[in-house]
């Protein structure tokens with residue numbers, strides 16, 4: 001006897017980016033399971049028009065500036081609503097038709113849309129880690145109140161999630177106090193890091209690193225911001241805070257280990273000495289397919305993992321002297337309150353400064369550290385307060401960048 005599949009409609013935010021395209025590739029393979037009700041892009045009109053032509057969504061979102069060019073680029077027979085700007089993206093995130101929202105926007109721009117989706121009780125697949133870093137507790141709170149479901153898609157967090165006992169998976173996804181159950185049953189979780197393109201680069205050479213070198217990631221193909229974060233190890237720092245938020249763990253129970261092969265994505269160390277690891281190809285379609293079909297399993301399109309061909313798995317401690325961003329993230333996690341939001345805002349300004357070739361690679365952690373010193377970590381109690389902290393940290397970061405680092 002075959003069980004009928006309940007078809008679900010998906011809104012993909014950040015559809016034109018790396019996570020968005022991987023999501024659509026998984027959806028394309030399963031037309032019997034998923035339809036696309038919404039597509040959100042921002043500046044890439046050509047790509048969103050092509051995707052819209054293929055997936056025929058009910059609603060499309062872009063930036064205010066691109067709305068009229070999108071209208072011209074869309075096929076005439078497509079009956080779809082176009083929404084624009086930040087408010088449009090938030091509307092798209094709570095669109096009635098969607099039951100699943102994939103959060104694939106890059107950076108803090110994803111915060112309000114995620115808040116909007118969670119407030120509307122959607123199942124939210126979160127790749128966009130920065131909002132969880134900024135105010136994960138608030139997001140979980142709103143999810144709890146509106147019976148939304150939150151599933152981690154960031155590969156390491158999805159890997160941890162898969163290694164948790166089933167009752168804890170339910171706790172995490174429904175945002176109900178997993179802390180009481182999880183923290184005493186496990187010793188720690190380990191997140192692995194590829195180490196990025198500068199894993200073996202001597203400290204003295206890091207000051208000469210160029211933008212194009214930083215954008216050459218050895219194992220993952222991703223957007224520019226996260227690729228630079230991977231090179232500074234801030235990506236792992238943000239993921240450390242993301243893990244504390246998602247799994248209700250103190251930072252001391254989240255370990256980071258460099259594992260250049262990117263085969264093991266995370267490990268969960270239980271109290272009895274058992275360690276469960278998650279192995280997979282470095283392909284975002286795997287965690288995305290897992291979360292889209294959870295608790296079922298579907299083909300993601302990724303190549304199977306051939307364990308016989310993996311002759312060597314290396315693990316080493318991260319070098320915190322060469323990659324101070326990881327220590328800054330630990331400090332922010334330990335300080336709590338608004339400090340993770342300050343760290344995130346300063347990092348976004350620093351990375352943008354590096355990508356615009358205004359500051360050097362090694363200035364990124366120095367700039368963040370200087371901004372963090374100027375803040376006291378009082379906890380924001382609502383979304384408006386988070387946004388105020390975010391804006392004032394950005395302002396200070398821009399000032400520090402201009403006065404101290406810009407050559």
Ligand SMILES: NC(=O)c1ccc[n+]([C@@H]2O[C@H](COP(=O)([O-])OP(=O)(O)OC[C@H]3O[C@@H](n4cnc5c(N)ncnc54)[C@H](OP(=O)(O)O)[C@@H]3O)[C@@H](O)[C@H]2O)c1
Pocket residue numbers: 013014015016017018019020040041042043044045086089103104105106107109127128129130153154155220221222223224225226284
């Ligand atoms: N890529 C990965 O493998 C990966 C893995 C784990 C986690 N993540 C996380 O997932 C998120 C997305 O990463 P990514 O690599 O997919 O980034 P990306 O390739 O740079 O894509 C970013 C997406 O966000 C859209 N966007 C940018 N600014 C926006 C705004 N203000 N409002 C609405 N949409 C906006 C972009 O639209 P346009 O391109 O049209 O301007 C694009 O679709 C990040 O938080 C990252 O840390 C990524």
